[in-house]
Amino acid sequence: MTTVEVDERTDVAGHRVDGPRPASLVAAFRDATCLPGLRAWLREQLAPADALLDAELVCTELVTNAVEHAGGPRRLRVTVLDRVRMRIEVDDAGAGDPLTVGESRLGAHRGRGLTIVNAVARWGVRRTRTGKTVWATLELA
Helix, strand or coil: EEEEECCCCCCCCEEEEECCCCCCEEEECHHHHHHHHHHHHHHHHHCCCCHHHHHHHHHHHHHHHHHHHHHCEEEEEEEEEECEEEEEEEECCCCCCCCCCCCCCCCCHHHHHHHHHHHEEEEEEEEEEEEEEEEEEEEEE
């Protein structure tokens, strides 16, 4: 399910990183069964704190949104950029339709996930050749 990759020189944006090596997780997924392994990896990387809960929440929401709203293939990348930032990226084959915080095409009792993500992280959507990437950057300190 997952492959752990570590890059000593650059973060996900290609910027040089000094100091301790950033830890990265890269995983292809079909459904939400990857979430327990993802949460375990996050617990290994982050001290128990609010940052860990925020990271688990953001990863869960972005992966779940890709499963429920977009086609595959899907890929997740989580990188601890430095001691104070984490980047989460989820690729999918969705059309890249605009995401609206607080609204869902799946019904009135849905659509709160991005509201929560918006409260704890900076996030956005990048269109790709094969779909889109939804990314979020969390402050860890």
